Amino acid sequence: MTDTASYTPPKVWTWNKSNGGRFANINRPIAGPTHDKDLPVGRHPLQLYSLATPNGVKVTVLLEELLALGHAGAEYDAWLIRINEGDQFGSGFVAVNPNSKIPALMDRSGPEPVRVFESGAILLYLAEKFGAFLPADPAKRAEVFSWLFWQMGSAPYLGGGFGHFYAYAPSKIEYAIDRFTMEVKRQLDVLDRRLAESPYLGGAEYSIADMAVWPWYGALAKGLLYEDSGTFLQVDEYKHVQRWTDAIAERPAVQRGRMVNRVMGELSSQLHERHEASDFETKTQDKLQAAD
Amino acid sequence: MTDTASYTPPKVWTWNKSNGGRFANINRPIAGPTHDKDLPVGRHPLQLYSLATPNGVKVTVLLEELLALGHAGAEYDAWLIRINEGDQFGSGFVAVNPNSKIPALMDRSGPEPVRVFESGAILLYLAEKFGAFLPADPAKRAEVFSWLFWQMGSAPYLGGGFGHFYAYAPSKIEYAIDRFTMEVKRQLDVLDRRLAESPYLGGAEYSIADMAVWPWYGALAKGLLYEDSGTFLQVDEYKHVQRWTDAIAERPAVQRGRMVNRVMGELSSQLHERHEASDFETKTQDKLQAAD
Numbered sequence: 001m002t003d004t005a006s007y008t009p010p011k012v013w014t015w016n017k018s019n020g021g022r023f024a025n026i027n028r029p030i031a032g033p034t035h036d037k038d039l040p041v042g043r044h045p046l047q048l049y050s051l052a053t054p055n056g057v058k059v060t061v062l063l064e065e066l067l068a069l070g071h072a073g074a075e076y077d078a079w080l081i082r083i084n085e086g087d088q089f090g091s092g093f094v095a096v097n098p099n100s101k102i103p104a105l106m107d108r109s110g111p112e113p114v115r116v117f118e119s120g121a122i123l124l125y126l127a128e129k130f131g132a133f134l135p136a137d138p139a140k141r142a143e144v145f146s147w148l149f150w151q152m153g154s155a156p157y158l159g160g161g162f163g164h165f166y167a168y169a170p171s172k173i174e175y176a177i178d179r180f181t182m183e184v185k186r187q188l189d190v191l192d193r194r195l196a197e198s199p200y201l202g203g204a205e206y207s208i209a210d211m212a213v214w215p216w217y218g219a220l221a222k223g224l225l226y227e228d229s230g231t232f233l234q235v236d237e238y239k240h241v242q243r244w245t246d247a248i249a250e251r252p253a254v255q256r257g258r259m260v261n262r263v264m265g266e267l268s269s270q271l272h273e274r275h276e277a278s279d280f281e282t283k284t285q286d287k288l289q290a291a292d
Numbered sequence: 293m294t295d296t297a298s299y300t301p302p303k304v305w306t307w308n309k310s311n312g313g314r315f316a317n318i319n320r321p322i323a324g325p326t327h328d329k330d331l332p333v334g335r336h337p338l339q340l341y342s343l344a345t346p347n348g349v350k351v352t353v354l355l356e357e358l359l360a361l362g363h364a365g366a367e368y369d370a371w372l373i374r375i376n377e378g379d380q381f382g383s384g385f386v387a388v389n390p391n392s393k394i395p396a397l398m399d400r401s402g403p404e405p406v407r408v409f410e411s412g413a414i415l416l417y418l419a420e421k422f423g424a425f426l427p428a429d430p431a432k433r434a435e436v437f438s439w440l441f442w443q444m445g446s447a448p449y450l451g452g453g454f455g456h457f458y459a460y461a462p463s464k465i466e467y468a469i470d471r472f473t474m475e476v477k478r479q480l481d482v483l484d485r486r487l488a489e490s491p492y493l494g495g496a497e498y499s500i501a502d503m504a505v506w507p508w509y510g511a512l513a514k515g516l517l518y519e520d521s522g523t524f525l526q527v528d529e530y531k532h533v534q535r536w537t538d539a540i541a542e543r544p545a546v547q548r549g550r551m552v553n554r555v556m557g558e559l560s561s562q563l564h565e566r567h568e569a570s571d572f573e574t575k576t577q578d579k580l581q582a583a584d
Contacts, residue, residue, distance in 0.1 A: 118441035182320070
């Protein structure tokens with residue numbers, strides 16, 4: 001590693017494939033597919049291609065919440081995209097999401113399939129489609145929009161900034177860790193102050209804003225995102241975030257949504273693919289256990 | 293600066309106020325106001341509190357586009373928030389945006405004022421309010437949503453990642469510059485491939501997705517965001533991004549929107565506050581010139 005004080009960037013940057021940290025094998029300076037591969041298509045109107053990262057969980061939680069409300073049109077097949085194996089660079093996936101990130105959705109309920117990518121876009125698209133978890137009243141709707149977009153602009157500093165430099169980079173760079181830690185603590189305080197005055201981010205009602213923020217900041221508040229980070233960030237100080245995190249975690253739809261496309265952690269928490277509501281039953285876990 | 297290879301993070305992070313780089317004075321690990329200060333309110337329905345950074349320009353471009361379409365309800369007062377002087381930490385501003393970032397909007401057209409923060413939320417709110425620059429057709433709308441949210445999730449790697457470590461950090465950290473340069477080049481390639489197949493990001497029509505992306509990636513493509521970065525990133529390679537950037541730059545509403553709340557660059561490009569359409573006339577520039 002070059003001493004940080006002495007480095008001078010070249011006139012023109014070039015790709016050094018050896019210098020990428022834990023995710024070096026999936027980070028590239030070019031877009032587009034690396035190989036031909038079609039995506040599977042199941043029998044439901046909605047086809048989700050995802051993985052149970054925080055961005056993936058946002059969407060499966062919303063889908064399970066919609067089904068719990070009785071929206072049968074929200075039935076979905078959730079297919080596993082193993083990002084560490086490069087599934088997101090297959091031609092079929094790139095056609096659904098040219099940005100090669102999970103989650104990506106195809107809505108096949110209409111005459112022509114509709115693609116939606118970016119977790120926030122998928123939440124908004126589904127909330128509008130089913131008229132749920134997004135208020136129609138302009139003031140309430142504006143508040144949900146504000147916190148939904150707050151998540152989109154903030155979490156890159158958490159996942160791509162703090163998480164990368166604190167947990168994944170090949171060496172610990174003090175300046176970078178310090179920069180992103182300060183921002184993440186500020187973000188937690190923004191949430192804590194909001195949740196001191198309001199049960200949910202958008203107001204009195206649980207909404208897609210909560211579903212967007214919870215998988216990132218709720219997990220962070222419980223010290224689950226990065227080892228030792230709970231103590232490092234002193235997450236217990238954020239009492240209102242803790243209360244809100246716990247309340248959402250108790251929702252049965254959230255508990256189901258967290259399991260979908262999960263390939264890490266306890267085996268009982270993993271449902272690699274989801275095609276039917278009955279897939280959550282224990283026998284399915286047994287099948288997985290036998291197959292793994 | 294600590295040698296990067298030898299640093300071990302402490303158990304509990306503490307705030308070192310001397311270690312923040314160029315923006316150390318405005319970055320804090322806590323949220324909330326630092327001082328009492330009301331915001332000014334003008335006579336128009338929409339009150340914008342902003343600065344002509346890329347995030348600020350998104351909104352003034354949309355407002356000028358709406359006015360150009362004849363939506364008189366989009367008349368606005370644009371007030372200057374000097375972020376380097378801490379205006380975003382005044383109590384009045386924090387009440388509109390608890391995240392203390394520009395832009396922030398108050399819509400005073402209804403019985404109760406409505407706050408909206410986060411540039412993407414403001415774009416979406418205004419596009420819905422006026423029924424413009426956001427298609428109603430679900431497939432077209434989904435594509436606009438996807439690219440709008442793409443911008444929100446991507447630009448932090450450009451501004452908070454690449455820009456910070458390439459241009460603003462107190463020393464040049466090779467690993468961090470390399471990490472974010474690779475991602476920014478990938479993002480430019482994502483856009484370039486999309487714009488090879490489509491005139492605008494959402495499809496055949498100019499939309500809020502273009503207005504969100506252009507102030508960041510159009511400026512980047514012209515080498516305007518960070519000194520020497522055009523050559524470093526080889527931005528001329530992205531031909532379709534160049535074509536799209538030029539086409540949008542020619543729009544009169546975009547040219548007006550770029551001037552609003554601008555306090556840097558050529559004096560003729562600066563309109564510190566905007567209260568009337570006539571403020572863009574040259575005589576206003578002359579007044580500013582005399583006053584500065």
